[in-house]
Amino acid sequence: MARFGMAVDLDRCVGCQACAVACAVENEVPEGFARRRVGEVVAGWDLDDLRLQFLHMQCYHCANPPCILVCPTGATYINRDGLCLVDYNICIGCRACVSACPYGMRYPHPRGFVDKCSMCDHRIHSDRHPACVEACPAGALVFGDLDDPNSAISQAAAAASRVEADRPETGARPKFLFLNARVSPQEVRR
Amino acid sequence: MVSGQPYPIKGLVSYAVNLFHTLPNPARTREALERLDFHLAIDILPQEHTRWADVVLPECTYLERYDDLITVAHKRPFIALRQPVVQPMHDTKPGWWIARELGLRLGLEQYFPWKTIEEYLEQRLNSVGLTLEEMKQKGVSIQKGRPYLEDWEGRGTPFKMTGGKIVIYCEELAKAGHDPLPRYEPTPEPPEGYFRLIYGRAPVHTFARTQNNPVLARLMADNEVWINREAAADLGLADGDRVMLVNQDGARSGPVRVRATSRIRRDCVYMVHGFGHNAPGMRRAHGRGASDTALQTRYAIDPISGGAGLRVNFVRLERGSRTSHRAAGRA
Numbered sequence: 001m002a003r004f005g006m007a008v009d010l011d012r013c014v015g016c017q018a019c020a021v022a023c024a025v026e027n028e029v030p031e032g033f034a035r036r037r038v039g040e041v042v043a044g045w046d047l048d049d050l051r052l053q054f055l056h057m058q059c060y061h062c063a064n065p066p067c068i069l070v071c072p073t074g075a076t077y078i079n080r081d082g083l084c085l086v087d088y089n090i091c092i093g094c095r096a097c098v099s100a101c102p103y104g105m106r107y108p109h110p111r112g113f114v115d116k117c118s119m120c121d122h123r124i125h126s127d128r129h130p131a132c133v134e135a136c137p138a139g140a141l142v143f144g145d146l147d148d149p150n151s152a153i154s155q156a157a158a159a160a161s162r163v164e165a166d167r168p169e170t171g172a173r174p175k176f177l178f179l180n181a182r183v184s185p186q187e188v189r190r
Numbered sequence: 191m192v193s194g195q196p197y198p199i200k201g202l203v204s205y206a207v208n209l210f211h212t213l214p215n216p217a218r219t220r221e222a223l224e225r226l227d228f229h230l231a232i233d234i235l236p237q238e239h240t241r242w243a244d245v246v247l248p249e250c251t252y253l254e255r256y257d258d259l260i261t262v263a264h265k266r267p268f269i270a271l272r273q274p275v276v277q278p279m280h281d282t283k284p285g286w287w288i289a290r291e292l293g294l295r296l297g298l299e300q301y302f303p304w305k306t307i308e309e310y311l312e313q314r315l316n317s318v319g320l321t322l323e324e325m326k327q328k329g330v331s332i333q334k335g336r337p338y339l340e341d342w343e344g345r346g347t348p349f350k351m352t353g354g355k356i357v358i359y360c361e362e363l364a365k366a367g368h369d370p371l372p373r374y375e376p377t378p379e380p381p382e383g384y385f386r387l388i389y390g391r392a393p394v395h396t397f398a399r400t401q402n403n404p405v406l407a408r409l410m411a412d413n414e415v416w417i418n419r420e421a422a423a424d425l426g427l428a429d430g431d432r433v434m435l436v437n438q439d440g441a442r443s444g445p446v447r448v449r450a451t452s453r454i455r456r457d458c459v460y461m462v463h464g465f466g467h468n469a470p471g472m473r474r475a476h477g478r479g480a481s482d483t484a485l486q487t488r489y490a491i492d493p494i495s496g497g498a499g500l501r502v503n504f505v506r507l508e509r510g511s512r513t514s515h516r517a518a519g520r521a
Contacts, residue, residue, distance in 0.1 A: 017410075031404065032408070042452075042453065047453070
């Protein structure tokens with residue numbers, strides 16, 4: 001039993017997208033879709049107050065995810081480690097969850113099911129990190145058990161000067177933490 | 191190559207270098223290639239310069255071949271092995287095989303006393319007490335030996351200039367008849383209606399050689415021309431409009447999307463290097479974005495170091511016949 005989550009330390013991220021490459025290759029994500037993306041956002045208007053922020057987009061593995069509520073077949077579920085996963089054999093590809101996700105992190109796979117970040121559930125039980133975390137050259141991505149105060153993610157969150165989740169008002173309770181953001185996730189969405 | 195001075199160059203082997211994206215002024219590169227009697231290109235991709243080759247020897251990619259050992263002596267000495275993880279696809283060969291076979295056919299067999307790269311690597315590794323089998327497992331071997339940078343601690347400096355590592359006023363330059371304290375010399379300003387073309391890199395792509403990679407192309411399929419918001423507004427251009435870039439000598443590249451931003455000065459435009467491929471074989475990269483090298487018909491040479499300054503070219507933005515709104519996929 002664990003409560004797995006992920007964090008990105010935005011003081012470290014250089015926007016190289018090695019995570020997105022590793023994710024696409026590891027999970028054989030078809031061309032034209034992505035489980036993980038890194039965008040950039042610029043806040044401010046004048047040169048003097050411009051702030052640049054890299055934006056990390058992937059399933060947040062929410063504790064109270066709306067995608068589960070709308071799934072007619074029970075294909076989307078939360079496993080014993082707190083990960084929100086899709087059982088591709090049960091999913092009928094109706095896309096209700098794609099609409100329900102308040103963060104837009106799911107996509108319809110051409111083979112007839114809905115796909116999204118699985119936090120590399122196939123890797124993490126054999127002492128490996130998710131592919132994106134392993135690929136990050138800056139150590140910006142951190143994965144671990146939020147219930148364990150000694151885990152890498154708990155330590156990183158404790159050391160950060162700012163810890164935020166994307167739009168808490170959705171009530172979904174994301175388990176993806178933005179650390180040390182210069183442009184808060186809230187400001188980004190405005 | 192163009193002038194034939196100090197001696198004529200008749201043959202060229204280009205290995206892993208795209209001459210049309212590495213060098214400024216592709217028109218002059220074409221002129222030089224036209225004067226060759228023979229051009230051999232060895233590459234992994236059907237890039238522009240391979241179409242100018244009499245013979246193309248297609249190499250397999252780095253995941254399909256052994257290469258010579260990587261040996262780094264400075265700071266923390268190490269030996270690294272590049273090894274194949276899959277068999278070569280298509281009719282391609284590793285660089286070592288190409289070099290050896292060419293050598294044998296030219297009667298240079300005494301330089302190739304080994305038959306396979308494994309034999310060659312084994313012998314090199316044995317000389318430092320390693321084996322190829324061991325290196326296949328480890329990949330990298332940290333070596334003993336004093337790191338180069340620590341060798342000098344407390345014992346002066348490895349830098350030969352008077353004054354050591356950081357020199358403001360350089361005696362050596364004065365002795366050689368150069369300005370010992372470089373003075374700023376202004377470069378020409380852009381003419382009316384033109385912007386200074388500056389260029390740089392994006393972390394997703396490496397030089398001009400990864401734009402055709404399917405995974406990287408989906409992250410960044412083309413480049414954009416950055417222009418100051420106010421300057422764009424003055425020209426009636428909006429974010430996402432497509433323009434041709436035309437330089438002071440009439441060289442053109444594009445079409446390329448406009449990115450209106452506050453992140454650049456009014457007198458400059460910026461673009462990421464490596465786009466604007468025009469070899470049809472580069473299926474994903476062909477015709478995507480604009481090429482900075484195509485617009486660099488002029489360059490300045492630093493009289494002391496010989497370094498080339500390429501940011502002395504000016505471009506204007508010519509509105510394309512088609513305009514599209516902000517392309518999808520931009521955050």
